[in-house]
Amino acid sequence: MVTAHTATASSDADNQHLAETFQVLLATVRRNRPSDDLSIIQQAYDFCREHHAGQKRASGEPFALHPLEVALVLAEMKLDATAIAAGLLHDAVEDTPVTSREISDTFGEQVAHIVDGVTKIEKIQFANREDRQAENVRKMLLAMVSDVRVVLIKLADRLHNMRTLEHLQPERQQAIARETLDIYAPLAHRLGMGKVRSELEDLAFRYVDPYGYEQIRTAVEANRQQGEQFLRSIDATLKEHLAEHNIQARIDWRIKRLYSIYQKLQHQRITVDQVYDLLAVRVITQTVQDCYAVFGLIHSIWRPIPGRIKDFIAMPRPNLYQSLHTTVMAEGGHQFEVQIRTEDMHRVAEEGIAAHWKYKAGGSPVSAKDEQRLAWVRQIVEWQRDMTDPNEFLSTLKIDLYPEEVYTFTPKGKVVVLPKESTPVDFAYAIHTEVGNTCTGAKVNGRMVPLKTRLRNGDIVEIITQNGHTPSRDWLTFVRSSRARNKIKHWLHEHQRERAIEIGRKLLDREARKFKTPLSQVGEAEYQKAATDYGLADAVDMLAGIGFGKFSARQVLNRLVPGSTSTQPPEPETTPGMSDTVRRVYFGKGSDSLTVEGQNDLLVYRARCCNPIRGEEIIGYVTRGKGVAVHARSCPNVQNLLYESDRRIAVEWASMQDDSKPDQRSTYPVKITVFCDDRAGMLREMTAVISDDGTNIRAVDTKAGTGAEAVVEFVVDAADLGHLIRLMNGLRRVPGVREVQRQQKL
Ligand code: MN
Numbered sequence: 001m002v003t004a005h006t007a008t009a010s011s012d013a014d015n016q017h018l019a020e021t022f023q024v025l026l027a028t029v030r031r032n033r034p035s036d037d038l039s040i041i042q043q044a045y046d047f048c049r050e051h052h053a054g055q056k057r058a059s060g061e062p063f064a065l066h067p068l069e070v071a072l073v074l075a076e077m078k079l080d081a082t083a084i085a086a087g088l089l090h091d092a093v094e095d096t097p098v099t100s101r102e103i104s105d106t107f108g109e110q111v112a113h114i115v116d117g118v119t120k121i122e123k124i125q126f127a128n129r130e131d132r133q134a135e136n137v138r139k140m141l142l143a144m145v146s147d148v149r150v151v152l153i154k155l156a157d158r159l160h161n162m163r164t165l166e167h168l169q170p171e172r173q174q175a176i177a178r179e180t181l182d183i184y185a186p187l188a189h190r191l192g193m194g195k196v197r198s199e200l201e202d203l204a205f206r207y208v209d210p211y212g213y214e215q216i217r218t219a220v221e222a223n224r225q226q227g228e229q230f231l232r233s234i235d236a237t238l239k240e241h242l243a244e245h246n247i248q249a250r251i252d253w254r255i256k257r258l259y260s261i262y263q264k265l266q267h268q269r270i271t272v273d274q275v276y277d278l279l280a281v282r283v284i285t286q287t288v289q290d291c292y293a294v295f296g297l298i299h300s301i302w303r304p305i306p307g308r309i310k311d312f313i314a315m316p317r318p319n320l321y322q323s324l325h326t327t328v329m330a331e332g333g334h335q336f337e338v339q340i341r342t343e344d345m346h347r348v349a350e351e352g353i354a355a356h357w358k359y360k361a362g363g364s365p366v367s368a369k370d371e372q373r374l375a376w377v378r379q380i381v382e383w384q385r386d387m388t389d390p391n392e393f394l395s396t397l398k399i400d401l402y403p404e405e406v407y408t409f410t411p412k413g414k415v416v417v418l419p420k421e422s423t424p425v426d427f428a429y430a431i432h433t434e435v436g437n438t439c440t441g442a443k444v445n446g447r448m449v450p451l452k453t454r455l456r457n458g459d460i461v462e463i464i465t466q467n468g469h470t471p472s473r474d475w476l477t478f479v480r481s482s483r484a485r486n487k488i489k490h491w492l493h494e495h496q497r498e499r500a501i502e503i504g505r506k507l508l509d510r511e512a513r514k515f516k517t518p519l520s521q522v523g524e525a526e527y528q529k530a531a532t533d534y535g536l537a538d539a540v541d542m543l544a545g546i547g548f549g550k551f552s553a554r555q556v557l558n559r560l561v562p563g564s565t566s567t568q569p570p571e572p573e574t575t576p577g578m579s580d581t582v583r584r585v586y587f588g589k590g591s592d593s594l595t596v597e598g599q600n601d602l603l604v605y606r607a608r609c610c611n612p613i614r615g616e617e618i619i620g621y622v623t624r625g626k627g628v629a630v631h632a633r634s635c636p637n638v639q640n641l642l643y644e645s646d647r648r649i650a651v652e653w654a655s656m657q658d659d660s661k662p663d664q665r666s667t668y669p670v671k672i673t674v675f676c677d678d679r680a681g682m683l684r685e686m687t688a689v690i691s692d693d694g695t696n697i698r699a700v701d702t703k704a705g706t707g708a709e710a711v712v713e714f715v716v717d718a719a720d721l722g723h724l725i726r727l728m729n730g731l732r733r734v735p736g737v738r739e740v741q742r743q744q745k746l
Contacts, residue, residue, distance in 0.1 A: 500547030
């Protein structure tokens with residue numbers, strides 16, 4: 001970023017400045033990592049100067065100064081030579097014609113991999129700045145990188161850009177400063193990089209709220225002398241007492257940073273004159289016992305303020321933060337807070353990578369997932385302790401902080417967080433319910449993909465919708481997010497409800513006719529009263545209840561017109577019953593003939609997973625709100641544990657009145673697959689076997705099988721199991737037929 005190409009040659013002064021800064025870099029590396037090989041850093045610096053030659057920053061300085069300063073920040077973090085070389089090269093792929101391949105050839109794959117990671121982050125446009133979105137962007141940044149050094153370079157890059165922000169246009173300043181506060185400072189915080197975070201926040205604060213910044217800066221300056229004097233006296237008193245009690249401890253005191261004062265003012269609605277709230281005193285001890293000793297000691301010197309004592313040692317914060325906090329009253333009625341912790345606790349709080357984990361003051365308690373993440377963080381802290389070189393682990397660390405989430409984008413750059421393995425349908429429902437309901441297709445990274453495609457981190461997803469399109473039950477088999485699942489189910493349920501209302505109305509009409517009770521005389525008030533009696537809101541709910549089989553039409557009729565069903569006998573059983581209505585609505589012609597024992601008027605339907613036919617052993621399963629699904633006893637879904645045994649119900653095939661006239665009997669579509677020789681006349685012979693039996697063929701589909709084998713699928717109308725077996729045996733007798741199978745699913 002911030003590049004401008006000019007033709008002017010670098011001045012001597014520029015060259016001098018670069019050379020001096022590079023010497024500082026080398027000296028810093030030598031000091032912090034004496035055993036590191038400096039040659040790769042030298043090589044990277046030469047490469048950087050060569051390829052950024054002639055480019056200037058907005059400040060007018062040579063561009064190469066930027067990667068050099070970034071490398072210096074990394075060296076101060078005590079990072080390794082690989083990271084520093086990558087830092088020197090971090091803008092080479094983005095801002096010069098250099099390719100990732102060249103970096104890899106010259107500096108090795110590791111450096112190239114890190115530079116690629118930085119370039120990838122650079123290319124993302126973060127669109128939205130609302131709070132939740134910021135959290136998502138931070139998570140996504142961490143999820144996208146496979147090497148933590150990528151994030152550290154990105155932070156160093158941002159730090160230097162913030163330090164030199166004054167040279168940019170005001171709008172750019174605002175945007176970059178805002179992003180720094182929203183994304184990068186919290187990221188540094190999460191990685192435990194307290195120093196980087198503080199500097200980013202204070203730099204950004206100036207640009208985001210110049211007035212607030214100036215106000216606080218002035219107030220702090222005005223009170224600085226008084227505050228420091230007060231702190232020095234506290235320090236002296238405390239030192240005396242520590243020596244007296246032979247406690248080894250160091251005292252750390254300072255005036256808080258401007259941005260943290262600002263946050264405190266915003267949060268607690270106090271004014272900046274309450275200078276003692278701006279002071280921070282910390283006592284760092286050698287042992288945990290000493291923490292409590294110092295705690296008691298302080299309370300013997302100054303009076304503690306009730307309610308302000310917190311023991312985060314016995315009860316660490318979710319982010320592993322440990323300390324004792326107390327607020328005491330000093331001479332003159334001044335209150336100040338003291339934090340007491342061991343050196344180890346201090347390191348975790350200030351420097352430990354990711355020690356500050358997703359903790360928000362007063363935030364919600366940690367979830368099980370967060371607990372898992374914390375376990376990971378603990379492990380890192382452990383590693384860090386065990387290593388002779390505290391930065392060694394950075395080089396090998398692979399980040400997979402959010403293994404259960406995937407981060408995707410809208411074409412406009414909004415981040416959409418979904419459960420791992422989510423699909424475009426999940427994405428569509430995450431955008432809006434209507435987008436989900438009407439989605440017909442999707443483009444991922446500009447390419448059309450099937451709706452069940454699994455999305456990956458960084459995918460840009462565009463949903464194609466069509467008015468009037470409706471969700472498919474199939475989607476439930478591949479969506480991952482509970483939102484999509486619920487929305488699809490809800491839609492299906494609503495849709496079924498409409499049908500249930502329709503069925504309920506028909507059943508009620510029929511029952512009324514059966515008992516010669518005209519419904520036209522029943523007024524709205526009666527309907528409403530009957531509905532209320534059932535504990536329902538209105539008559540429509542009641543009709544739906546009839547349709548879903550929750551109560552019988554006869555019962556309802558009797559409530560609407562009391563006595564109507566008892567005074568007049570119902571007509572003989574030959575009258576078509578409820579199942580006819582059910583059949584008409586749910587199944588198509590000729591597929592009823594199911595009765596449910598003792599439940600004459602429940603919705604009954606053949607389960608689509610096994611499509612049982614007459615003659616097969618069947619079992620009913622009471623579904624929620626859809627009546628009774630009838631499965632073949634052999635159906636795997638029935639065997640499945642998911643089917644609660646107490647919802648099974650006995651069912652049997654209804655008797656057939658006119659068994660003697662086969663062509664009048666109900667039939668069921670059944671799919672048969674035939675594996676056979678791929679030879680001429682094969683299909684004709686098989687078709688003849690079926691037709692000669694007087695059986696209707698609904699559909700035929702042929703597919704080439706493996707080698708000389710063909711696969712033929714027939715959908716035939718079978719009356720019952722005996723009929724089907726006869727047909728299958730007939731097919732088996734056709735020369736060249738190898739195998740005949742019935743498919744349970746149509
Ligand atoms: Mn840069």
